[in-house]
Amino acid sequence: MKWFTQKNTSAFSLLLNRTILINMRTISTFLFIFNALLVSGQYKDIPVSIEVPEGCKLMSHTYAKGVQVYICTRDPKDSLRYIWTFKEPRAELYTDKGCHNRTGKHYFDGSKNPTWELMDKSRISGVKVKQAGAPDTSAIPWLLLKATTNGGSGKFKSVQFIQRIRTAGGKPMEIPGIHKYGQTLEVPYTAQYLFYSKK
Helix, strand or coil: CCCCCHHHHHHHHHHHHHHHHHHHHHHHHHHHHHHHHHHHHHCCCCCHHHCCCCCEEEEEEEEEEEEEEEEEEEECCEEEEEEEEEEEEEEEEECCCCCCCEEEEEEECCCCCEEEEECCCCEEEEEEEEEECCCCCCECCEEEEEEEEEECCCHHHHEEEEEEEEEEEECCCCCCCHHHCCCEEEEEEEEEEEEEEEC
């Protein structure tokens, strides 16, 4: 085994290291592609009309459980009729679908903008850009919102867009009469909120 000199040993080690490096890069590329396909498949039910712009990446996915609050007002198109007018959302945000691990809350800020606030004190307010009807006609629509105000130094500091998807409930099903005028109605709902930042 005299041919297996120190020089050959060094060459073999170099070759082995290069092989390991190439394999690691291949595995990393595979995992990246696999994760991208997994994420793409996970959200394939999102309508094109409320997709986020190019150059955005998903940074947080939360589950909401709460109420959509309405107030009974006169119909502006017919003063003899009364309708439920949306007033505000009130919901808790969770990290899991079962809504066990609370991570924040959803509400209207002082300017009546939808706002999401995490327990790390970071928050984001936004305005609606587009909407799409929910597959369930008794549910509130799916939305695309654009961030207008970011607060705090936590996770939501860099949010640019928000999607509301997979809604259930939240729509008033009864038509109010004059006896309901001025009263409020809380309709339970659940939804999922996706938060995006720039890549």
